[in-house]
Amino acid sequence: MSKTAFIYPGQGAQKAGMGADFYERSETARAIFDQAGEKLGLDMKALCFEENEKLDLTEYTQAALVTTCLAMTRVAKERGLKPDITAGLSLGEYSAIAAAGGMDDLDAVRLVRKRGILMQNTVPAGEGGMCAVMGMEASKIEEVLEEMDGEEAGNVTVANYNCPGQIVITGKTSAVEAAAERLKAAGAKRAMMLNVSGPFHSPLLVPAGEELAKELETVTLHPLDIPYVTNVTAEKVEDIGVTRELLTKQVSSPVRWMQSMEAMIREGVDIFVEIGPGKTLAGFMKKISRDVKVYNIAVWEDVEKVAQELQ
Template sequence: MTKFAFIFPGQGSQFIGMGKELADAYPEAKAVFEEVDEALGQKLSELMWSGDEDTLKLTSNTQPALMTVSVAAMRALEAKGVAPAKAAFVAGHSLGEYSALAAAGSISLADAARILRIRGNAMQAAVPAGQGAMAALLGADPEQAQSLCAIGASEGGVCEIANDNAPGQIVISGSREAVELAASKVGEVGVKKAMMLPVSAPFHCSLMQPAADEMMKALGGIEIKAPTVPLVANVTAHITTDPVSIRQQLVEQVTGQVRWRESVEYMAAQGVELFVEAGAGKVLSVMNRRTVKAVEGLTLGLPDDVESVAERLG
């Protein structure tokens, strides 16, 4: 049988209407939305299905919303006979790591929703509006990105690699002046282009330390079990199953680099031939094809996807 992994998207994949068709088609998926609404004391499902896009884009809403769609898709697939434990690995991009852990039974759905609400608020509050920035470096390798970060930080600001997403797609993060300085110097290190990103805070850099401190307290208050499937963690690009390590890595992830390219390369090197992206959109599937051309990608976000993936993996 094909060796496969379930992967879970992060911020930027959200859209109004996501998950509605899953909830309508599968009672198991609908129950996920209801449980999250109850856990948060908010009709998050209504916002997701028919709300205002700008309100959904608020980090404190986006994070639990994307996790909810991902877990709903997984519950629908499980109802068709494909359990998460059939996978070789689970992995998620940034907040998607919580989706992966919820899908693999490491964190309860209600705890994942509440923790992501705290995480979203804490990340937003860590840096005053307008003081941070992020930029995508197109055509950059890690060494070039590191050189640009050094240039950006040369005048005293923070400039660090936030995401290594795929070959030629690296995101830097930090104080606005430092990131803008780095972005203006791409030609000096042979990088094709820098694109400032429309984000509300400089995620995955040391400026997020107040949010990491907040997450250490929040994560200390929930139960974390060993996942039924090994997690490939963002900060190590390697497997982890120990609850103590998972808790620590979730804290480190707030300020640390999302090592997605390395994570995909690691899973492919372990024999994974198929990645199933559970949740909204197909951002990870597109990035993965740039990383390992030989691997196949399937999406799991609509009822038709559930049927076809179940047929393939059942």
């Protein structure tokens, strides 16, 4: 029997104008944007819909992207689209948990606003960085990182297992740069430093996770309507009781996206609906498995197209 997953992108998918057509055409979407803006004291419409410099700053990006994804999700559900399971890449995990019924939309937005501020401010600017490594197996990358010595030893780790041939490393800037050179020498096709404001999903962000844990205690979590798959272990979560601990660890742990998608496919998921701006996750899925169908809901017209296909 066919199973459907809703999947949500992480930071980097944001773009000016995202969700504007949903705001114009749906009272449900409009309420989410307006209430999120009111809750955070932000002009969410200006942040998401207009060209501005704030949208690419972590402390604003996270709340803007989750607000947009959840507004799109509510519209998709109204149209009759229902997932059997959810997952989200890094930041997207908050959308996945809310879509699975484990968290109220506005609590998800409030949490990621705090998360974004903590992630941006925990490590001083310039001291941490990330690098995308292309064309090398994860096991080989791990081997090269384990062989790092001197000041670089232990200061660079894997941040994201995105898909075969695309792994992201993270850590102290000097260590990441040194690792990039070693990886290229070891056969990586490319090792490209990323334009990010910190060493995300690095042990350097453990203090951010500890602060986020305090914020998580203020949120009411609900029994899940459906399972979600966590980035931390790439395993299905059915007990909401473990979610606070997982989200605390997630800030400083590798994102096991490739492993998460493989786990969902083993569970029988054969339809993936990416909800949010862009098609990043669809691109990853082409390299993870060609045996599943992937749909995108990024603009208003997509909802009707996907609904007609799947109902």
